[in-house]
Amino acid sequence: MNKVLIFLLLSLPVTGLAQGFAGMGTDVEGFAIPRPDPVFDFPADHSAHPDYRIEWWYLTANLQDDAGTDYGLQWTLFRSALAPGEADGWNSPQIWFAHAAVTTADAHFSAERFARGGIGQAGVTAAPFDAWIDDWRLAGDSFDDMDLTATGPDFSYEMSLTAEGPLVFQGDKGYSVKSAEGQASYYYSQPFFAISGQLTLPEGTVPVTGTAWLDREWSSQPLAENQTGWDWFSLNFETGEKLMAFQLRQTDGTLFNAGTWIAPDGTTTPLANDALSASPLEQTQVAGRDVPTQWRLELPSRGVDVTVKALNPRAWMNTSVAYWEGPVFVSGSHTGRGYLEMTGY
Amino acid sequence: MTAAGLSALLSYWRRNLLQLFTLVIGLALATALWSGVQALNTEARASYDAAAAVLGEGQFDQLVPRTGDSFDRATFVDLRRAGWQVGPVLEGTLWAGETRVRLVGIDPLTMPGGAGPITQAGENPLQTFLSRNVVFANPEIADALETELSQEVIRDPGLAPGTAITDIGVAQVVLDRPGQLSRLIVAPEQPLGRPPLASVAPALVEQPSQQSSDIGQLTDSFHLNLTAFSLLSFAVGIFIVHGAIGLAFEQRRGMLRTLRTLGMSLRHLIWLLLLELAALALIAGGIGVVLGYVLAASLLPDVAASLEGLYGAQVSGTLRLHPSWWLSGLAIAVLGASVAAAQALWRIGQMPVLASPGARAWAMAAGRHRGAQAFGAVALLAGAALLVLLGDGLILGFASLACLLLGAALALPLLLDVLLRLGQRRAKGVVWEWFWADTRQQLPGLSLALMALLLAMAANVGVSTMVSSFRLTFIGFLDQRLTAELYVNTETAAQAKALQAFAEDRADAILPILFVDTRLADQPAELFGARVGPSYEDNWRFLQSEGAVWERVAAGEAVIINEQLARRADLWPGDGLAIAPEVTLPIAGVVGDYGNPIGQAVIGEALFRDHFPDVQTTRFGLRSSEPEVLRRALIDTLGIQPGQMIDQSALKAFSLGVFERTFTITAALNVLTLAVAGFAILMSLLTLAGFRLPQLAPAWALGVTRRDLGRLELLRAVILAALTLVVAMPLGLALAWILLAVINVEAFGWRLPMFLFPGDYARLGAAALFAALLAAAWPAFRLARTPPAGLLKVFANE
Structure with missing residues (x-):
């Protein structure tokens, strides 16, 4: 493995993505901290917030080709600041990195990129919207209408996105609490994207269409010290309803969970802690760890009792910060498709 | 049975501590020279690897400016945004007072090799590195840098001497080259659909990794030189061990026969002998590896300085121990002992159960295969000549050297015999006739030690001729x-x-x-x-x-x-x-x-x-x-x-300093080889001394005093050494010629004129004679002091 990856793994004070960073969540050195009752300012808030420690633009998509074959796609741009604020050139304290992946039933392609802020190699502007790192890009005249590209050593894709619904604010109007101690982030999503384009895979180029879900989140204190990882679901039911749910696993074996029920028109209902239960049904051994790739998800208040099953149980992101991320099928009381992310295994 | 057999076998060594000492020290010296040089080579290679890991030289392709030595940062960003996975490097020279520092700025995020050899970045290396306030420096330059820079200087022994690494942003400020880059390292894995370089950055050219200035390749010849020298020393050591083991096995024939008649099978016996040999080899090997470490540690600073002066290759000045090196040292000791003992073991395998225990010492019988020896010598010398004429390349150059030296060593006893016969013919008086005849008779027992002396002297003559020729030429060149x-x-x-x-x-x-x-x-x-x-x-x-x-x-x-x-x-x-x-x-x-x-x-x-x-x-x-x-x-x-x-x-002083250091190592190995040869002579004479009494007693009985016998012993050693010197001179000059005209051309690409230095040779000859005299002094002294009763005992059974 590339040394830089180990280097990063040991060092970045980032993200809810991996175990071992939990201690950083409370260590705030001049970074701004999310406050309840946020007032968002668009399009400016689609851009970067360098005063916060971490931030991401996280897009996942469920795709199908003409023959009905299923695919999953991921494009994520992360920002991680060594110090608050921005500066010119190599002086910038902002570090950018990005992950891209394409998942099929029996293969998982992934790639990652790294960049320094301040020199133009990576960044985000609000209007027109442009989020880029190297040749990877999510950009368009507005946040509702964008093009998406990424390339890796053995795959690439070029997609178009059109929003068919409103932005959705997670948690309490965009203030998403992550622990009983009050760790929180700003969190909104655009789960209504229609997506179409081309995947280039070793077998050739495939035209695909489907739905995509974009999460925007920024914070300075991602996890509480006793939290080891998370399981995150974004599900599109065939009824047009959507569910975002996550649970944070804690060292004492308890869970902290939260979520949002999204009506077809974008109306949101936050889920109370413990309203939801997610229990693993089946483990898959991948990258030397046991990862639950089939789940039972229950939300009694909405009559939801479904099985969530990975399209490819081996959708392991072998990136510097490694985690599981892949498309899932939903069956049971509701049917549909979605994405599952699991960290800290 | 095993215990009894082993105890019987080992009792021999208890009674012959001197032979045990010869064996162990011979093997230990051979192992020390070999493993010491291997340690130097390993350390140097580790340093090259460390340097290559930071800068990606030799490991990764690079993009370098078509002309000039820098280009704008925008070119880097353009390439990245076109998909090219490249990492920027800014490199420059910084003067911290009188200390020259090679400052390398990298971006650890995009550098394919990461932050390379940096080991002292603490728990949060990226944060430390990117804090814009640290410079990682080799400890030797850290003090000078601290006075020069406002940044914190972290001492990192993982860095090559004279090198400091920092974030590229810091390097741009310190080197006062804002927005400038020296080159880009190309990651091995690139994405699909990357546009050609010319359409993105026409001012850069791609330099494939193997074409980059590959320090490893340049310095290979230097390391081969060292290796060849250590092999020569090892060979000299094995000569000693071969003699000691052969003697011990031959003298134990009686004991072996007794053990076999007591019912021990031949197979069992050979196993015991092998066990004994392995134990001795491991002990000697262990001592050798420790000595080798001491040798390497004391030579390393000079080697490092030479490599830097000659090739600009940076080698760490401190020696680290690698387990593989320990093991290879022990392995070479066991291998050497096995080679040295193979012949003796084979003979024991062939020995009939009731054969009479060899009355003559094994050493006395060494001259039996004269014909084969002469043939071998001629074949090897012819091989050396052929290789010089037809061969090409450094390895063949060294092969011809090896053939020349081995051939000459094999020919030495024959040549000495001819020379001694000439002396005998001219001898006047009965004492002198006896002296020459007795010297000839002793030749087989001393021939291995004399061969070692020959090799050592020839190497000295050859190498000193090369070094002095080089020196003269080099000084002339500097003046020009x-x-x-x-x-x-x-x-x-x-x-x-x-x-x-x-x-x-x-x-x-x-x-x-x-x-x-x-x-x-x-x-x-x-x-x-x-x-x-x-x-x-x-x-x-x-x-x-x-x-x-x-x-x-x-x-x-x-x-x-x-x-x-x-x-x-x-x-x-x-x-x-x-x-x-x-x-x-x-x-x-x-x-x-x-x-x-x-x-x-x-x-x-x-x-x-x-x-x-x-x-x-x-x-x-x-x-x-x-x-x-x-x-x-x-x-x-x-x-x-x-x-x-x-x-x-x-x-000029600096250049000459580089030159002198380059050959310090050679000179040190030279002296060691000569010392080993002197030791071989001493040990041969001491082991032979025991057999000498029956030969000397009649001379004493006929009226030659013990004091005269002692003097004659001394004279004999000096004459043998002098005759060996006569053979060593032309051999050394041939060696020098091959070094200058073949090895140098292959290793460095230049041919040096050969100069002769009779004064140096005379001094060397005197030193060799003195060494022989010194080696003979103790046995001669003992002889002169042998009580008459001891000499009389020889006649007791007659």
């Missing part, structure tokens, strides 16, 4: 080349301009040192632009030339190349050399170049500036009759740092 009295490195274009304006009236001549690193005739090379004038015309001596060389070069009509390039590309005066695309010039002259491993070509200044307009002159040679005054003026008026200037005498 270092014509300017003062050399100045300027740091900026403005400073260079100011210097030229300032020195215009004050210096007798300004010689800009204009060069680019390029490739000529498919080889890495430096192309120089020379301002032709008396400094060049009067001083440079050509190995081969054609016409008015300097006039043609000044007119831009011809090129001068160095011997390395000429030999490697087989280009000589009259041939054409492409110095740039579409510019091919005839070669006007070939010059000797003894301070540089790679090819060089020299063209006229005007032509150089036409083709390489971007190359900035930063180094200047200044001619002046008062260099010290000029130097002061430059410091006081232009603010040039003392560290940026070097005067001719200092440069």
Whole structure:
């Protein structure tokens, strides 16, 4: 493995993505901290917030080709600041990195990129919207209408996105609490994207269409010290309803969970802690760890009792910060498709 | 049975401590020389790897500017945004007082090798590295850097000497090159659909990794030299061990016969002997590895300095222990002991159960295979000659050396026998006749020790001839080349301009040192632009030339190349050399170049500036009759740092220092080899002394006093050493010739004229004779003190 990856793994004070960073969540050195009752300012808030420690633009998509074959796609741009604020050139304290992946039933392609802020190699502007790192890009005249590209050593894709619904604010109007101690982030999503384009895979180029879900989140204190990882679901039911749910696993074996029920028109209902239960049904051994790739998800208040099953149980992101991320099928009381992310295994 | 057998076998060593000592020390010395050199090689290679890991040289392809030595940061961003996975490097020289520091700035996020050898970055390396406030430096330069820089200097022994690494942003500030990059390292894995380089960054060219200045390749010849020397020493050591083991086995024939008649099977016996051998080898090997470590640790600073001076390769000055090295040291000891014992074990395997225990010592029987020995010697010497005539390449050069030395060693006893017979024929008087006959009779027992002496002396003669020839040539070369009295490195274009304006009236001549690193005739090379004038015309001596060389070069009509390039590309005066695309010039002259491993070509200044307009002159040679005054003026008026200037005498001293250090190692190994040979003689004489009594007692009984016998013993040792010296001289000169005309050409790319140094040889001869005398003194003294009763006992059974 590339040394830089180990280097990063040991060092970045980032993200809810991996175990071992939990201690950083409370260590705030001049970074701004999310406050309840946020007032968002668009399009400016689609851009970067360098005063916060971490931030991401996280897009996942469920795709199908003409023959009905299923695919999953991921494009994520992360920002991680060594110090608050921005500066010119190599002086910038902002570090950018990005992950891209394409998942099929029996293969998982992934790639990652790294960049320094301040020199133009990576960044985000609000209007027109442009989020880029190297040749990877999510950009368009507005946040509702964008093009998406990424390339890796053995795959690439070029997609178009059109929003068919409103932005959705997670948690309490965009203030998403992550622990009983009050760790929180700003969190909104655009789960209504229609997506179409081309995947280039070793077998050739495939035209695909489907739905995509974009999460925007920024914070300075991602996890509480006793939290080891998370399981995150974004599900599109065939009824047009959507569910975002996550649970944070804690060292004492308890869970902290939260979520949002999204009506077809974008109306949101936050889920109370413990309203939801997610229990693993089946483990898959991948990258030397046991990862639950089939789940039972229950939300009694909405009559939801479904099985969530990975399209490819081996959708392991072998990136510097490694985690599981892949498309899932939903069956049971509701049917549909979605994405599952699991960290800290 | 096993225990009893083993105890019987080991009892021999208890009774013959001296032989045990010879065996163990011989093997330990052989192992020490071998493993010490291996440790040096391993350490040097580890340093190259460490350097390559930071800079990606040799490991990754690189993008370098087509001309000049830097380019804009925007080019890097353009490439990244086109999908090219490249990492930026900014490299420059920093003077911290008088200390020269190679400062390397990298971006750890995009660098394919990460932050390479940095080991001291703490728990949060990226945060530490990117904090913009740290410089990681080799401990040797850290103090100097601390006074120079405002950043925190972290001592990191993982870094090559003279090197400091920091974030690229810090490097740009410290080196005062904002927005500039030196080169880009290309990651091995690239995404699909990457556009061609020319469409994104036409000013850069891709340099494949194997074509980058590969320090490993350059220094291979140096390490091969060391390895060859250590093998020679090992061979000398194995001679001793072979003698000691053979003697011990032969003397134990009686014991072995007894053990077998008591019912021990031959197979069992051989197993026990092997067990005993393995134990001895492991003990000796262990001592050898420790000695080797001490040897390597004391030589490493010189080796490091040599490698840096010769090749610019940076080698850490401290030795680290690698487990593989320990194991290989022990393995070579066991292997050496096995080789040395193979013959003896085979003989025991063949021995009939009831054969009479060999009355004669094994050593006395060593002369039995004269015919085979003569044939072997002739075959090896012929092989050496053939390899020199037909062979090509460094390995074959060393192979011919090995054949020559081994052949000569095999021939030595035969030659000595002939010489002793001549002496015998001229002897007058019965005592002298007995003396010569007795010397001949002793020859087989001493021949291994004498062979060791021969090899050691020949190596000394050969290597000292090479070194001294090199020295003479090198000093002459320095006088030719270092014509300017003062050399100045300027740091900026403005400073260079100011210097030229300032020195215009004050210096007798300004010689800009204009060069680019390029490739000529498919080889890495430096192309120089020379301002032709008396400094060049009067001083440079050509190995081969054609016409008015300097006039043609000044007119831009011809090129001068160095011997390395000429030999490697087989280009000589009259041939054409492409110095740039579409510019091919005839070669006007070939010059000797003894301070540089790679090819060089020299063209006229005007032509150089036409083709390489971007190359900035930063180094200047200044001619002046008062260099010290000029130097002061430059410091006081232009603010040039003392560290940026070097005067001719200092440069000469530095170059000679590099040279001396290069051969310190050779000289040290030389002395050790001679010491081992002296030790071999001492041990042979001491082990033989026991057998000598029956031969000396009759002479004593006939009236030769013990004191005279002792004197004759001393004389014998000196005569044998002197005769060996007679054989060693021509052998050493042949060795020197192969080193100069074959090995040097292959290793460094130049051929040196061979000079003879009779004074040195005389001193060496005296030293060898003295060593032999010293080695013989103790046995002779013991003989002179043998009680008459001891001598009488010889006749007790008659």
